[in-house]
Amino acid sequence: MDPKTYKFDTLSLHAGYQPSKNAGSRQVPIYQTTSYMFDDVDHAAALFNLERGGHIYSRMSNPTVQVLEERVCALEGGTAALATASGMSAIFLTIMTLCNAGDHMVVSSQLYGGTVNLFRLTLPKFGIKTTFVKPRDTEGFKKAIQPNTKGIFGELVGNPGNELMNMPEVSNIAKEAGIPLIIDSTYQTPYLCRPFEHGADLVVHSLTKWMSGNGSSMAGILVEGGTFDWMQNDKFPTMTEPYEGYHGLSFAEEFGPTAFTMMARAEGMRDMGPCLAPQNAWNILHGLETLSLRMEKHCSNALKMVEYLSNHESVAWVSHASAPGHPDKELAEKILPKGTGSMIAFGIKGGKEAGAAFINNVKLASHLANVGDARTLVIHPASATHSQMDEATLKFAGLSHDMIRLSVGLEDFDDIVNDFEDGFRAAKKPRLVANK
C-alpha cells in the first residue's frame, strides 16, 4: 500500500490550483487586482485578525501569486511559502522576520555579491551583525555561533566559485545550537535538491532563475519546512510571545509548522511590502511547468561543458562539483544525485585581460547579470556581480580575477562550443581585442 499523492512532475503542473474554483479555466488566471470584497463587516474583521483565510489586499496576498506559492511549496516539500518581488527581498524578509537589532547571523562567505553586501553592509544598519565562514569550513560554522546568533545562512553551491556547504553537517550544528538553517537553493531548484530532506528549516529562492527559465520576470520566495520548533528556547520571542500587532497572537503557538511564514506575511509584507506582481507570478508558473525537462537538459549540457573546458588549452581550471578532483564531488553525489546544476566557474589563461576578451567575443552566450536563463550566460564576476567587494572580501569569497562564471543554457551543445572557440581565440590576443 503506497500513498497516491501527486509526484514532482505532476505537482509542477497542477499544485496550488483547482480549475473548478476558477470558472473552469485550465490555465491559472492572472488576477490583476489589488483588493477583494468583504462579505460584511464581520468577515472583514475576521480576515484582518487572521481568524480566517482569504485575500484582503495584494500587498499581503493575491490569488495568482498564491498558486505560485503553493506550487513551489509542494515541490520543495514545505508547509508554507511566501512569494516576493525578488530573491533579495525574500532573503531580506526572512532575516527581518528572524532577527531583531542586536542579533547575529552566521553566513557562508560564498554567496551572490548582492547577498554578501546585504549581510556585510545593509543589515548592520539595522543592528544585525554577521560572521562569514568559508562554505567548506564546517567546524567554522560551529565556532562562529554566539549567544545572540539567530540562524545560519548559506547557498548550498556557492556563487560563483561552486564550493559546497555540507548542509547535513551544518544542519546538525544549527540544531545543536537551537537555531534554524536557511538555504538559498536558487542554483538547485527542488528538482535537484530538496533542502528540507537534508536538515534545512527555511529555503529561499530567486525564482527569476531556473524556476522561471525564461528570463522575463523578477521573483523570489521563502519556503518553510515546518521542521523548526520555535518554542524550544527563548531565542525567538517575536515568534513565541504575544504579538501586539495581532491582539496578543503567538505565531508559534497558533500556527506551529507554518508560524514563520505567517509572521513574515502578517508583519513583513504588511510593513515592508515587497509583493510580487501577479503577471510576474504567472510568468514564473509558466516556467515551472517545464522545470524537470529544463533541468535535465541544463545538467546534461553542463556535464559536456565541464569535459570540454577541462580539456581546453586556454582554460587554467574548472570548478563544478561533477569535475574530477573537485573537493566536494563526494558530497555532491550524496545530496545532488540528479545533477550538480548548470553553473560552472572557470579560469581563463591570461587572467583578467583574457577574460574580458573572451566575454567581448562570444556571440551566442549572453553577457549579463543573471543566471539560470534557458540561454547560455557568461560574466566576469570580479568586474560585475561582485565588483562592490574589496580585494580582501573577493579573496575570502573565493573569487579570482581570471574567473568566468558560466550559466549553461539549453542550446545545442555544439553551437555553444563553436561560440566559445571564438571567445578563446580572441582571448589569446587580448591586446588586439582591447584596442579594436
Next chain:
Amino acid sequence: MKFKVRGIDTFASTGGRPFDKNKPLIIFVHGSGLSHMVWVLQTRYFAFRGYSVLAIDLPGHGLSSGESLKTIEEMGDWVGDVIEAVGCKEASLVGHSQGCLITMECVAQHPEKIKTLTLMGGASAIPMNPELLKLAEESNPKAVDLMMDFAHGPAGHFGGHPVPGLYHLNVGSMIVQNKEIKDTLGVDFRACDNYKNGPEVAKKLDLPTLSILGAQDRMCRLKDGKILADYIKGSEVKIIEDCGHMMLLEEADQTLEILKKFIAEHYPLPS
C-alpha cells in the same frame, strides 16, 4: 494556555484571547495524531466573538505532557475533566474524526456538562486498515503519508488552502511528525480500531448535534457519517461537496459558517 488535568500539564489554544471561565466555553478535540493547530481557522473566530475557546492537545500530543491515553472511553472521560480543570461547569464540544468518538463518549459519561455536540468527519466506528495501523505503531513515516493521502480531498491534493501560501498535505504531515509517530498516531489508531461502543453511545445522545461531512471523505466515508447521524436523535447534517476528511482546513470557510449558525442557534451568547 497550560493547565493541569489529573496532575498532568495540558496545553490548549485559547484562540488568541485570554481564557475567561465566565464566558460560554467551546472545546475543540482534534483527530488521530494531530494537535490544536488544525483548529486555527475556527477557534480564533469564536474567541474574538465572546466565547472562551479551548483547542486542546490530548495527553502526549502537541504541547501537552504525559502519555497518550489508550482508549476512546478514557479520552472521553478526560475531556470531561478538562471542563472542571479550567473552572467551568459546562461546555459545547466540537470533535474531528477520532475527536468525534471522544466527544460522543464525553457526552455519554458527562451528559450534564455538555450543551451541544458538533461532529466533523465522524463515524460511529473507525476501523483501521491493518497495514496502516502496523505502520503507525512502528513509527513508519509512510503511515503519515498514507493518512494525509486518505484524509484529503481535491483541495488537499491539488492545493488552494484558505490561508494563502499554505500547502495542506505537508502542514498536516508536519503536525503529526512533531511527535514520535507510534506514541501518538499509533496509539490513537489502535484506540479507534478497538472502539466498538459508537452505535450504542450515539443512540443515547440527547442534545443538539450537528454532523459536518465531506462528500469525498475517504477516512470516514460519507455513508458512514450519515449512518452515525441517523443514530443520533434530531441530528442536523451538513454535507460539503468536493471536500475530504479535513474539512476544517480544506473548506475552512464553509465549515466555520455552518458551525457559526449551529452555535448561534443552540449555544448563544448570553444576552
